[in-house]
Amino acid sequence: MATPTRRWLLPVLLVILPSGYPSSGPPAPPSEPECYRPCSSHSCSVIRCVWTPDPESDHSTNYSLHWEPTNTDDDNIKGGRSYDGLIHRENFRSHGELRVWVQAQNQNGSAKSQDALIDTEAIKKPPPPLFLSNHQGSLEVTWSVACVLQPSQGTCEVRYRAEDDQGWPQAQYEDGLHNSFEVPDPRPGSEYEFQVRCACDSSLVSDWSEIYRIRSAEAAPVGEVDVWMDCVTPFSSFDCFLTWKNLSISEARGFILGYQVTVSYSNGTVKHINVSTVDPSSVWAYDEMKWYLTSSLKRVSSVYVSAYNSIGTGNASHLVVPEPGEHTDDQIIDLQMTEENLTVSWTLPPHFPDNVKHYVVQYRECWPGRGLDWIKVDKSRRTVSFKGVFKKYTSYQVSLFVVSDSNQIRLISTAVSYSVQGVPSAVPSFNVSVIAATDVTLFWEPVSCSKRNGKILHYQIGVEHAGTQTVYNVSVTPDHGTMTYKLPGLSPGRKYKVWIRAVTAAGPGPNVTTTLKTKHVEDLGHVIHTLVPVGFLLVTIIFVALCVTRGPRKVCPVLPQCLYEKVPDPSNSHIFKHMRHQISEPLNWICIPLYEPSPKISLLEIVEVKSKALGPDRLTRSVLENDCLQMSSTDVQRGETIVEDKDRMDPRYGREEYSKMIDSDEERSEESSDDGQFSSGYEQHFMPNPLEIRQN
Incomplete structure (x- = not known):
């Protein structure tokens, strides 16, 4: 290949130099001419002479053929000259000798070849x-x-x-x-x-x-068909397809009419396929000396393939389809690749099994390319060479397989090689998945093998901020699927420009750029110290509000009894009798507002013997009270609860809270009783009876 310096010199030289040989001096002497008489079935009428250099290749020099008879006494034959290298019949005798030479001449001089003596009879051809x-x-x-x-x-x-x-x-x-x-x-x-x-x-x-x-005449084929698998993913039966090569001419021994393929499945079923070399079908395909079955080897256990011609059928070749996952990947192969040659060599690891039948070395182009080829070699071989045209900037995956004596196949090693490498294409996608205050997580899709143009050495990630740039080299392992990298050492709350590119031996590819902004740092200790007192204060306010608020007509079983005023519970009210049935409900903990339609407030009348110490207006008192009542299921079970609080006075009236509360619908006879034998436990506990008033 011309270097950059030579590239601009070459057109100049083509312009300066004339076509043909340099004309800086006289021409070089031509070679001694070789002459013969080409004959037909009835005559040999001309002598043709040739020499070097070829007159047609040198347009700057004129060449001429000269001859003369060696016997100068023969006056009938004269010498001559021609420019086409031919001596016609009238210029020589059938039995005689001629002296022949070639003259070269250009603008700088002339040169003469050596003389050649020819016998005109002996040079017949x-x-x-x-x-x-x-x-x-x-x-x-x-x-x-x-x-x-x-x-x-x-x-x-x-x-x-x-x-x-x-x-x-x-x-x-x-x-x-x-x-x-x-x-x-x-x-x-x-x-x-x-x-x-x-x-x-x-x-x-x-x-x-x-x-x-x-x-030549045909005979039955000999040898076995070279059968193999074309796998997108090694030993993934879903992605593997059966392929085989044509028999060589010496093995085919005639025109191959077709191939008999027997496919055995894991469930025991067997399928026979006749692949014709003459009639096309959608079941198989033919591509550059190789045949393919279009159905995958999924659930296939083994395959037999044999070729046949018009005379007979050859031996069947047996292929055992390996189970998915049965392979290793020891890096034991070395690759040397040019555009015309691929050399593969390998060294077996220690304690390698000795039940080796042969090795299979395979190469294939990056999918979806079809460039697949393989060679089966004896178990004593440790190197293989492929001849062909290997494309530039194209990925070739080379794999080494071992076939055991029982036809079991195992992958030993794989490697990728390029005949000529170039810079890779841009990364297909580049994004940010997690953003924190001092680091971010990046993810990107690797460059596909068809666009790598060379072996990816690593990916470079650059971070730019405030005129500074930091570059990180990221390994290519694994080289499939989405790749991630945690970018450390960032500052909180700042904007960054981040780019990524792939790098091969030929150099880096184009950048793919994105921008991001890190989060602000939150002082969690300060937040905790601020929120805890505020929360505690808020809870306290709500709790106190619930305790001190006296909503009318509500029953609040959630709050403790100590927060309520000690209000007696008159058991003779029809409202509270009705509430006993509601209190037993499962939702009795809810503060339920109670409304008594058209309530009738009873008058508590106290009748006592006249006394001088008491005025008439102290004999009858009316007390009107409404408050939040507290009931519980335990009140229903044990009956009416009596609360003792003799000294408590109503702050609104400066008197006792209740005497006797009686529904207006109750019998008036109960109110007129003087001895209090029909009084309730409430009245006995809180209100003075007439006898106590009299004693006072």
């Missing part, structure tokens, strides 16, 4: 032989030789090759002018190519004939 027919059963070919004057002596040379041979490895020399040849022990079903050339008497040898092709 017969035409190439012509193939006539063949006998396919024995692979025999015949040809005809056109020799002038039908001489009785001569030689012929035959060469042949099979279609998969390189060059012409086989050559056969025959004494005499034979016109046939039979291939010894030909390969069955192989196409052969033939060429022949001959010489008549003392003439020159003719040119090679045109290539003649013939196919």
Whole structure:
């Protein structure tokens, strides 16, 4: 490859230098000419001479062919000159000698080749032989030789090759002018190519004939089909597909009509598939010398594949499909890769099992590329070379497998290689997942293998703030799925610009940038010390409010009894008799407002014997009281509760709170009783009876 310095010099040189050779001096002397007389079946009318350099390749120099007879006494033949390298029949005798040379001339001078002496009879060159027919059963070919004057002596040379041979490895020399040849022990079903050339008497040898092709008779295939798996993910049967290569020509021994495929499933069922090489189908596909079944190997336990032609069927090749997860990944392989060659070598780990049948070395392009190839080698081999055209900036995954004597397959090692590396593409996505005061968590999607353009060495994350920049190198392990990185050392409440890029041996790729702002620092101790007293004060206020608030007509069983005024509970009220049924309900803890429709307030009348100490207006008192009443289920169970508080006075009236409360609907006879034998326990406890008043 030209360096950058040479790139701009090369066009200049192309402009300065003329086409052809430099013309700074006289031309170089041409080579000694070689001359012959090309003959047809009836004449040899011209002499053709060739030399180097080729006149057509040097347009700055003029070349001319010169000749003259060696016998200057022959006045009938004169010398001459031509520019096309031809000497016509009128300028030479059939039996004679000529002295021939080449003259080169340009604007700076001229040069002359060495002289060549030629015998015009000895330089005859017969035409190439012509193939006539063949006998396919024995692979025999015949040809005809056109020799002038039908001489009785001569030689012929035959060469042949099979279609998969390189060059012409086989050559056969025959004494005499034979016109046939039979291939010894030909390969069955192989196409052969033939060429022949001959010489008549003392003439020159003719040119090679045109290539003649013939196919040998077919035979049943030999050898086994090279069967393997094409897996997107190694040993994931859902992503693996059966593939196999064509048999070689020597193994096919004829035209392969198809392949018989037997698929055995884990549940015991067996399926037979006939893959035709002539009729297409959606069940299989053909791609660059390889065949594929379009259905995956999911739930497949083993496969048998055999090839057949018109004569018979070859041996079946057996492949055991490995179970998912049965593989290791020891990094024991070394890769050397160029655009034309891939060399894979490996060293087995200690205590490696010795039941090895052979190794399989595979490479494939990054999915969805189809560039898959594999080689099966003997267990004694430790290196493999692939020949081909490996694309630039393309990821090739190389895998080493071992096949045991029982045909069990195990993955040993994998590695990735590139023929030529370039800078990677941008990261597909880059975001922030968690933001804290002094750190953030970043996540991004790795560059896909088809856009990496080289082996990713690491990812670089840069943080920019206030003109400063910090760069972190992040490992590529694992190199699949979403990747995360916790970015430390940030300051609270600040804005940052963060970028990411992938790096290969060729350099870093483009940046993908995002912005973020960290959170402010919260003084949790200060918050706690502030909130706890406030909360305590709030709870206290609510509690006190509930205690001191005296809402009318409410029963508040939640609060303790000590917070209420000690109000007697008159048991002779119909309202409280009715409430006994409500108090037994499950929700008796709720403060329930009670409303008595059109309440009738009873008058408590006290009748006593006249006394001088008492005025008439002290004999009858009316007390009107409404308050929050407290009831509980225990009150219902034990009856009416009597609270003793003789000295408590009503602050509103400066007198006792209750005497006797009687519903207006009760019998008036009960009010007129003087001895109090029908008085309730409430009256006995809180109110003085008439006898006590009299005594006073």
